[in-house]
Amino acid sequence: MILNQAPAVGATARFLTTDGFEAVKFGMTRAEAEKALGARLKMTEPADDALSCSYWSRSDGHDKEVGYMFQGGRITRIDIDLVGVRHWRSSITSSAGIGVGATEAEIKKVYRHHVLAKPDPYMRHPAQFIVQRSGPS
Numbered sequence: 001m002i003l004n005q006a007p008a009v010g011a012t013a014r015f016l017t018t019d020g021f022e023a024v025k026f027g028m029t030r031a032e033a034e035k036a037l038g039a040r041l042k043m044t045e046p047a048d049d050a051l052s053c054s055y056w057s058r059s060d061g062h063d064k065e066v067g068y069m070f071q072g073g074r075i076t077r078i079d080i081d082l083v084g085v086r087h088w089r090s091s092i093t094s095s096a097g098i099g100v101g102a103t104e105a106e107i108k109k110v111y112r113h114h115v116l117a118k119p120d121p122y123m124r125h126p127a128q129f130i131v132q133r134s135g136p137s
Helices: 030-037 104-114
Strands: 041-048 053-058 066-071 074-080 115-119 128-132
Touching (some): 030 041
Antiparallel strands (some): 041 053, 053 066, 066 074, 115 128
């Protein structure tokens, strides 16, 4: 589940969109993402042979809650994950204000038929992924 929390005091709102996060866009190569960020990325989780995906984050320590998943050498997913981050608030949300910790009901209220709840393949029930539908809804 994702939780909708207010940005930390004094934080500027930052948005994860269907195009990407700030200057980093879905479909970019690692070199393109590093150029857009002005920082190098480090691998945080090696490639999974079954999915050929790997996870990367900034090597300079900025945006510790942001992770980039690469498949076939291109960004296919951007995660906002507060596990291991000192604070439990992030200024990163969708443009509609949905962020880490929002309930399924809050997400569905905002996005209606544009999202789908699917069982999380990595965790036991009732964990779910809330994903944006691709194609007509």
